[in-house]
Amino acid sequence: MALSFIKKVFTFGKPAEEPVPAAVERELEPRSRDEDLPIADDPVLPEEMDTAGGPAADIGEGGVEAPVAEDDVEPSILPAADQLSDMGVVPLSLLEAEAAAEAETEIQTVAETVAEIPASVPLGHLPREAGDHVETGALEQPADLEEIVEKLPEEISTEGDAGLDSPFQPFSPPVGEMPGRAEGGSPPAEPETGSPILPKGFATGPKVVEPEPIAPQPRLSWFQRLRNGLARTSSQLTSQITALFTKRKLDDETLQDLEDLLIQADLGVETAMRVTDTLASERYGKDVTGEDVSRIMASEIAKVLKPVAKPLQLDLSHKPHVILVVGVNGTGKTTTIGKLAAKLSGAGLKVMLAAGDTFRAAAIEQLKIWADRTNSEFIGTKLGADAAGLAYDAFEQAKAKKCDVLIVDTAGRLQNKAELMAELEKIVRVLGKLDPDAPHTVLQTLDATTGQNALSQVEIFRNVAGVNGLIMTKLDGTARGGILVAISAKHKLPVYFIGVGEGVEDLEPFEAEDFAHAIAGLGQ
Numbered sequence: 001m002a003l004s005f006i007k008k009v010f011t012f013g014k015p016a017e018e019p020v021p022a023a024v025e026r027e028l029e030p031r032s033r034d035e036d037l038p039i040a041d042d043p044v045l046p047e048e049m050d051t052a053g054g055p056a057a058d059i060g061e062g063g064v065e066a067p068v069a070e071d072d073v074e075p076s077i078l079p080a081a082d083q084l085s086d087m088g089v090v091p092l093s094l095l096e097a098e099a100a101a102e103a104e105t106e107i108q109t110v111a112e113t114v115a116e117i118p119a120s121v122p123l124g125h126l127p128r129e130a131g132d133h134v135e136t137g138a139l140e141q142p143a144d145l146e147e148i149v150e151k152l153p154e155e156i157s158t159e160g161d162a163g164l165d166s167p168f169q170p171f172s173p174p175v176g177e178m179p180g181r182a183e184g185g186s187p188p189a190e191p192e193t194g195s196p197i198l199p200k201g202f203a204t205g206p207k208v209v210e211p212e213p214i215a216p217q218p219r220l221s222w223f224q225r226l227r228n229g230l231a232r233t234s235s236q237l238t239s240q241i242t243a244l245f246t247k248r249k250l251d252d253e254t255l256q257d258l259e260d261l262l263i264q265a266d267l268g269v270e271t272a273m274r275v276t277d278t279l280a281s282e283r284y285g286k287d288v289t290g291e292d293v294s295r296i297m298a299s300e301i302a303k304v305l306k307p308v309a310k311p312l313q314l315d316l317s318h319k320p321h322v323i324l325v326v327g328v329n330g331t332g333k334t335t336t337i338g339k340l341a342a343k344l345s346g347a348g349l350k351v352m353l354a355a356g357d358t359f360r361a362a363a364i365e366q367l368k369i370w371a372d373r374t375n376s377e378f379i380g381t382k383l384g385a386d387a388a389g390l391a392y393d394a395f396e397q398a399k400a401k402k403c404d405v406l407i408v409d410t411a412g413r414l415q416n417k418a419e420l421m422a423e424l425e426k427i428v429r430v431l432g433k434l435d436p437d438a439p440h441t442v443l444q445t446l447d448a449t450t451g452q453n454a455l456s457q458v459e460i461f462r463n464v465a466g467v468n469g470l471i472m473t474k475l476d477g478t479a480r481g482g483i484l485v486a487i488s489a490k491h492k493l494p495v496y497f498i499g500v501g502e503g504v505e506d507l508e509p510f511e512a513e514d515f516a517h518a519i520a521g522l523g524q
């Protein structure tokens, strides 16, 4: 090992593959063991093992070095110093000095590392006290090994463990005391040279900061969620009303300002006039607060909404009751179908979902996911296929499977696209071939964020597809929730549900009083 080290040292300054001349090699071989320097690769032996004064050794069989006598050296055939220099070889004396300095540094490093380790650590192969030197070198005699094995702790067995038969096997602490090694598990990666083996209860590495556990959010009531959803609509309305009525008596001018304000909030002319008329009849010429106005507004809105807040009537004698869902692109048809399916199948009804939106691959996939989630039957077709044909097949299959409810999704379409609206008409016609009353419900989804445009959407879809019920989606986070009041006042179509989020639980039956209070920023 000492020889190989010195050979390694002598390759400095020249390509490693260039052979060292035999004469030089011979000069280098005979070194007294006392002059050998500790090498990083050498095993660090247990403290019980004493290598001091041990015989020098060449690498022999079994990895044990054999002694070399100093007399074997043949110094006379060394090349001259300048020849060595030409060959890129540095004089031995210089290299010895360098190697000695390097070795000293290494010893120092090991000593420092060891000094940091608590004395209780069952090290075995490391000195216990700071400043102790780590000795390396050849093992004295195989007899030493027997002595070491005898001194091993009980937990360590050398029987059947080929590794432990080797004199170079470092001491291993019992399984479980070794960091990262579980009982019966595979051994950890070799520890880095000089990394301490810590006792049980210690760990190395940067401190892991555990994230603060997030406290579970209390489940909000439906009204709280509705209020939160409509917060933008209501806060905009109430702050404007409060600003209008601060220290002002109710007169024609304030009434006109209020009417304008309510129309701008999408409530519609009819509802705005109802509110101002009632306010004028009760408080004309008197001081009025913002809260007075909010209360009257809530009461008038509730009067408009009550006639349309109806449950979705299912005639289960049909087997299936067919619900066709229509609307402009992205108004929430597919999501709403999923939410409805969850409610219906949750109540024990057998539901089938038909992917009649053959324009969008993602819509078919989306509906399939909802069907899986809600344990509903699913029927789909390939992209671009005839939607009316799919609706027909779905109706037949739903009948055959004795489904209670069949919900047919359709592609979103703008109300001004005549061709697409004609396709919708066809779907309705085809369903009517299997049952003259089908589709039994034609539901239109309306996106609350679209504001006034929703009014004309209802108008046209109603004429083409016979819409007989509405669901308003995306009432969460919009400042235009007032549009539902305007639509209700104008079309007087039933509003079955409202959506205040993307989650399955974010669809609730429409309640006139709740909605009116939430939009006016009042409590329930």
Ligand SMILES: Nc1nc2c(ncn2[C@@H]2O[C@H](COP(=O)(O)OP(=O)(O)OP(=O)(O)O)[C@@H](O)[C@H]2O)c(=O)[nH]1
Binding pocket: 327, 328, 329, 330, 331, 332, 333, 334, 335, 336, 357, 360, 363, 410, 411, 412, 413, 473, 474, 475, 476, 499, 500, 501, 502, 506
């Ligand atoms: N915030 C919110 N998002 C909703 C609500 N309902 C649906 N969405 C979202 O609106 C987007 C469009 O919903 P879809 O169900 O795909 O709408 P669609 O009408 O089927 O769309 P098309 O097939 O393109 O016509 C999706 O990101 C939904 O998650 C709701 O009540 N609130």
